[in-house]
Amino acid sequence: MDYTFSEIEKKWQDRWEKEQTFRAGDDRSKPKFYGLVEFPYPSGHGLHVGHPRSYTALDIVARKRRLEGYNVLYPIGWDAFGLPTENFAIKNHIHPKKVTADNIANFKRQLKSIGFSFDWSREINTTDEAYYKWTQWIFLQLFKRGLAYKQEMPINWCTSCKVGLANEEVVNGVCERCGSEVVQKNKSQWMLKITEYAQRLIDDLDGLDFIEKVKIQQKNWIGRSEGAEVDFAIAGTEDHVTVYTTRPDTLFGATYMVLSPEHPFVEKYKDKIANYAEAVAYREEAARKSEFERTELAKDKTGVMLDGLRAINPVNGRELPIWISDYVLMSYGTGAIMAVPAHDERDWEFAKKFGMPIIEVVAGGEDVQAAAYTDTSSGVMVNSGFLDGMQVKDAISAIIDDLEKRGIGHRKVNYKLRDWVFSRQRYWGEPIPLVWCEHCGWVPLPEEQLPLTLPEVDNYEPTDNGESPLAKMTDWVNTTCPKCGAPAKRETDTMPQWAGSSWYFLRYIDPHNSEALADKELLDYWMPVDWYNGGMEHTTLHLLYSRFWYKVLYDCGVVPTPEPYQKRTSHGMILGENNEKMSKSRGNVVNPDDIVASYGADTFRCYEMFIGAFDQATPWSANGVKGCFRFMERVWNLMELLTDEEGYSPELEGTMHKAVKKVSEDIERMKFNTAIATLMSLVNDFNRRGKVTRGELATFLLLLNPTAPHITEEMWERAGFAGLLSAASWPTYDEAKTVDDEIEMVLQINGKVRGKMTVPADISREDAQTAALANEAIVAQTTGKQIAKVIVVPGKLVNIVVK
């Protein structure tokens, strides 16, 4: 009988939809499982083969959990606001709303063709008014708690298109579209105070089951460092400049100071700075560079010494020259550093280039004139007054105590994490629900006026002065102050795409609620998300942003737990056949539709899981897909080997119990490739023996079902098993039956395999040693040699050491 996968898959997909097989239930007495995957951005390119890697993995987990008796929530939706849609709309004169609807329809068709067990009744879309009403509501909570504020921030500005650009749209310092120069332009932007949550975002990671690299990456991104702020007096003034340093112990080694080119002192003391014009020119040059370029260590250090401005080292009264240089960033610390070239690589390079003195203050390294001595953990202080002779650790405490006593410095914890720039000068995003009133300042819209909808207009193209396209829509912009009733203007910037995706997992719980973002009791039942899988590239932005929002909602009493995701795992990228990232320009893109059409969804799902280690990048292979298709055919042909015996036959009993154990454990560890390998071996065993019993087939179909749901349902039905396979129970195994009575032990001489012997599994050390020494192969090779030692590893091997 032919394996007619397209008919079979259509049949079961229709059946599941009709019977609502995968709808999350209301039975709150059952244990719940909330599995989450990152909802897609519905781009015009359609589904990428990378999406199903994540979706199939958690689909397998979700299906297994249902078979294990859990009430499972496995939802999907659309993260539909965004730049590409807006740019496509502008270019082709189609409204972004229409573009979005078309793209979603296509994505939905594709996802359905793969047979994911999503609860489609909970589908959400971040661009729906009923959805973004609550995105706006959350923003208002942030605003009311003082976590949203306005600040001048630089944006990328294309001098020719006269439009703000995303970093991605800036390629080598020029505009991606027109090739013109891009400069940094200051604009007042809404900011969210994620830094206020920095410590909690670090601390609360401890209780979570996140893969270690995610935790490490988040911690490094937040970048907590302990150090001190120290005031350096400006010579000839009452003023001082404050620096942040993690190495206050090296204060005696400071030989100059460096300010960020944007540091306010450059303006403040422009009259004292003889070469002010040169400094301004340098600052303008720096403005053209991205932060990435500026901090690159490999590049040549540049800078300008401020002629006429000098600082005084508070510990020894020495006068220090003040420089500006672009490797010092205004956005970190205080925008000013003390330079200790002997013990900091960047300072050392700078000092070498500009002939600044290098003074050793920690002894124990090589010659500091030849290279900076930075890892000073075993060093001892020298040339440092009262610190001399101390260990670095003690010196840090001693110097800070001294500075604090004198009132010119104090301990300070800094975070690399910066506040979240929340404004976008774009049309296709959530409007920010605030009104500017001359009398009252920024006034939030009353909650009953939400959602503040995006005006439906024909012209959503960028303005030529850097304002959002909404700024041109005067009917919409001009309003009255909700507080005093005077004429007022709406905020015209919109929210970034991150907004809608920062809380979407909450909406799935109660997607149609018009009174709250979700019902409290339902939140109590379903939260936290039990298992969230997504890409590593989201670790430092989306994952951190959504943890931040969730914590704010927790502080507001809206959600029941301090953390949203109990478990976070991550999948590797699928590369093109040539081992490069898939992209249109490289011509190595694989379309999921083609695979489903040629081989079926089950083969596609199976291959996506068999392709390689789940957490690692792997190239696509057309031949690999064929291999999985052959596996499906061999599975299908098992029907011809089916006998009417119930249960497992004795010769395969151990194999069956081992397979159940292996597949069950492998799915939990996301070792999908080895789970499938086990199932392939099982089919080989059935074929080798020329039959499969009903009991064996039933177990096999259950184990394969999460991976290949259609073919297994069909075979389940044809074999006459009761009900839907999706409603059956996951098989169990007997640990005792996974252990063999007899095992093969390896015999080694000096660590090299020289023979094998079959012995009872529970053989004692002594018996194993005796049997090994009596073994023919061993006797032959040990005769005439002296046995120095015999090592027995029970159940594994005997190693005989001879001289």
Next chain:
RNA sequence: GCGGAUAUGGCGGAAUUGGCAGACGCGCUAGAUUUAGGUUCUAGUGGGCAACCCCCGUGCAGGUUCAAGUCCUGUUAUCCGCACCA
């Protein structure tokens, strides 16, 4: 630069604790079946050797150990992220 990872046959990968390196799949070779084969089945397949024995073999160089893909030291190469892409 900072941060995160990876390196095993011709290829994707396997090897939960240090204990038979190469499971499973692809590809390849030979044979069988088939009107045909880009179908299916059987056997073989890390390298060296005619062959058993044996020797070599997990990026590279050292080390620890009865035993190292796995642990330690050093080193090289590649990939991913870097805050307005999602």
